[in-house]
Amino acid sequence: MMGWMIPPVKKQSALTLVFTFLGGVILLFIIAPIAGMYLNASPGSLAEALGSEEVRDSVWLSLWVSMAGTLLFSFFAIPLAYILARRSFPLKNVVNGIIDVPIIIPHSAAGIAVLGIITRESPLGKAADAVGLRLVGKPAGIMLAMAFVSIPFLINAARDGFAAVPERLEKIALTLGASPARMFFTVSLPLAWRSILSGLILMWARGMSEFGAVVIVAYNPKTAAVLIYERFTSYGLKYSAPVAAIFVTVCLLIFVALRFAKKKA
Amino acid sequence: MLVVEDLSLQVGNFALRDINFAVEKGDYFVVLGPSGVGKSVLLESIAGLLTPAAGKIFLRGRNITAERIQKRNMSIVYQDADLFPHLSVYDNIAYPLRSRGEKQADGKVTRAAEMAGIADKLGRKPGTLSGGEYQRVALARSLAADSDIFLLDEPLSSLDAKSKSELRALLRKLNRNGITMVHVTHDYEEAVSLASRIGIMENGALVHVAPPEEIFKHPKSEFIAHFVGIKNYFKGMVRSISGSDLKEFSSGGMNILCLTDVPEGDAFLMIRPDEISISYAVDTSSSRNKFKGTITDIIPAKLGLEVTVNVGVEMVVMISSDALKSLKFEVGKDVWISFKASSCRVYA
Numbered sequence: 005m006m007g008w009m010i011p012p013v014k015k016q017s018a019l020t021l022v023f024t025f026l027g028g029v030i031l032l033f034i035i036a037p038i039a040g041m042y043l044n045a046s047p048g049s050l051a052e053a054l055g056s057e058e059v060r061d062s063v064w065l066s067l068w069v070s071m072a073g074t075l076l077f078s079f080f081a082i083p084l085a086y087i088l089a090r091r092s093f094p095l096k097n098v099v100n101g102i103i104d105v106p107i108i109i110p111h112s113a114a115g116i117a118v119l120g121i122i123t124r125e126s127p128l129g130k131a132a133d134a135v136g137l138r139l140v141g142k143p144a145g146i147m148l149a150m151a152f153v154s155i156p157f158l159i160n161a162a163r164d165g166f167a168a169v170p171e172r173l174e175k176i177a178l179t180l181g182a183s184p185a186r187m188f189f190t191v192s193l194p195l196a197w198r199s200i201l202s203g204l205i206l207m208w209a210r211g212m213s214e215f216g217a218v219v220i221v222a223y224n225p226k227t228a229a230v231l232i233y234e235r236f237t238s239y240g241l242k243y244s245a246p247v248a249a250i251f252v253t254v255c256l257l258i259f260v261a262l263r264f265a266k267k268k269a
Numbered sequence: 270m271l272v273v274e275d276l277s278l279q280v281g282n283f284a285l286r287d288i289n290f291a292v293e294k295g296d297y298f299v300v301l302g303p304s305g306v307g308k309s310v311l312l313e314s315i316a317g318l319l320t321p322a323a324g325k326i327f328l329r330g331r332n333i334t335a336e337r338i339q340k341r342n343m344s345i346v347y348q349d350a351d352l353f354p355h356l357s358v359y360d361n362i363a364y365p366l367r368s369r370g371e372k373q374a375d376g377k378v379t380r381a382a383e384m385a386g387i388a389d390k391l392g393r394k395p396g397t398l399s400g401g402e403y404q405r406v407a408l409a410r411s412l413a414a415d416s417d418i419f420l421l422d423e424p425l426s427s428l429d430a431k432s433k434s435e436l437r438a439l440l441r442k443l444n445r446n447g448i449t450m451v452h453v454t455h456d457y458e459e460a461v462s463l464a465s466r467i468g469i470m471e472n473g474a475l476v477h478v479a480p481p482e483e484i485f486k487h488p489k490s491e492f493i494a495h496f497v498g499i500k501n502y503f504k505g506m507v508r509s510i511s512g513s514d515l516k517e518f519s520s521g522g523m524n525i526l527c528l529t530d531v532p533e534g535d536a537f538l539m540i541r542p543d544e545i546s547i548s549y550a551v552d553t554s555s556s557r558n559k560f561k562g563t564i565t566d567i568i569p570a571k572l573g574l575e576v577t578v579n580v581g582v583e584m585v586v587m588i589s590s591d592a593l594k595s596l597k598f599e600v601g602k603d604v605w606i607s608f609k610a611s612s613c614r615v616y617a
Binding site: 161170171175176177178179180181182183184186190191195200 | 284313315316318337338339341342343344345347350351353354355364365368410414416
């Protein structure tokens with residue numbers, strides 16, 4: 005009996021070994037360049053970069069502008085995700101496709117597209133101008149560029165989250181006298197919350213690391229991604245690596261902390 | 270109280286055709302039918318979760334066919350997975366109260382939880398409850414909702430035998446307290462032990478609506494005829510017998526000895542026709558129940574023959590054609606029937 009059972013076990017462990025090796029190559033591919041970047045930045049240069057107001061401002065700008073964009077756009081993205089998860093309507097597939105467009109187009113093109121709608125000649129730019137809000141070259145414009153390229157992550161995660169909430173629970177809430185709004189806020193939203201939170205984190209992280217679209221909308225004020233690029237083109241790898249290391253560290257710390265918080269939620 | 274008129278509806282593979290029935294206040298109406306005939310669709314259309322293609326639904330004389338779900342005041346309890354998993358038992362029960370804007374939910378939540386027997390589980394999350402506790406919480410929540418009607422969709426199907434009988438007792442208690450029930454099931458034992466009236470559903474149509482005795486003794490549908498055991502269906506009283514593990518079931522002047530754990534009081538008895546023997550002389554086996562009677566009818570069944578014997582009440586006995594031929598049973602002949610006390614199926 006035992007002799008009969010051994011071969012499949014052996015086969016499986018060989019497969020596991022091969023897959024572990026292949027998977028390890030990928031992990032190394034992700035870890036090695038980042039590790040190399042840290043190795044390229046000497047402690048002295050790191051301290052110098054940390055002491056620079058320009059560096060600190062750029063990191064802070066990236067963080068808060070992306071956060072502001074994520075929160076602002078979530079008010080629109082979450083309801084859209086709910087509609088996409090629950091209702092069927094003509095051309096729903098087309099709408100789902102449109103949502104993914106920012107992911108597939110080149111980000112420089114995305115930047116040009118965003119710039120096109122926020123210049124002072126555009127209706128949106130004119131409207132903003134009328135209330136005294138400048139978009140191009142300002143944090144508000146950067147926020148739009150970041151949101152444009154990162155919003156699909158939130159919508160897709162939230163839609164999947166809502167789709168996973170059993171529709172029966174929503175119906176039961178209604179039979180128990182809840183209004184549709186109360187049903188949404190007490191049943192659908194809390195049950196989809198993990199996915200939505202995951203989408204918010206992804207959108208924030210993707211937004212703050214955006215370079216291509218942001219650099220076209222606003223070279224100044226500089227986000228961390230733009231500053232890294234500027235230091236690289238002006239001074240070379242040696243001067244850009246410490247800024248990159250600092251920004252990547254901040255991103256990773258936030259990312260890990262939020263993942264941990266989400267696990268606890 | 271609830272009147273359904275000519276209700277028709279098509280959802281996916283399920284279609285309801287011209288459903289008509291009325292449920293009085295305090296009724297326990299059971300819709301009995303095999304799986305996949307549209308029983309759940311019927312409940313969901315009454316609750317407003319599905320919109321009927323045709324027909325009308327009246328509640329307390331008011332046409333609610335187009336009424337919004339949250340205004341119907343009917344709560345629905347499913348087989349499983351109907352509690353809000355992210356809320357505690359307390360918050361689940363308080364949900365309908367808060368939906369109505371009631372600030373002081375404590376008293377009502379406690380009363381509903383006590384009634385359903387889960388007052389000690391209020392702090393738990395639904396995922397930590399046993400199957401029986403889970404359904405009790407669902408019922409407590411419907412109690413708190415103060416619904417006009419409880420719509421029960423196979424509420425006992427995923428429970429073990431012990432929880433099933435405990436839950437049945439709770440459902441009976443709630444019904445005795447005046448709650449109107451509409452319960453759908455494929456389990457005839459559930460129907461027998463709970464229903465004041467039964468509607469038989471076949472292929473999306475309600476083919477027979479009547480009290481249980483009539484449904485089982487004069488089945489209009491093959492589905493019911495299939496449960497041939499129910500032909501011998503009696504309403505009566507159970508009494509204990511001192512010094513014996515048997516109990517006496519009395520109905521229509523006949524006393525039957527039964528092996529059952531059903532407590533004294535009103536009960537139903539069923540005996541499967543294939544568990545009754547028929548002979549010319551009183552048999553000497555261990556059977557506790559032996560009655561003399563006269564054959565009043567012999568009709569062919571799907572397998573063998575059904576012989577009706579009047580022993581004070583009519584009993585249907587299943588025999589083979591071979592037995593009929595060799596023993597020459599005929600209408601009008603006097604015979605003895607016998608069956609074991611353990612063949613009695615008694616339901617409180």
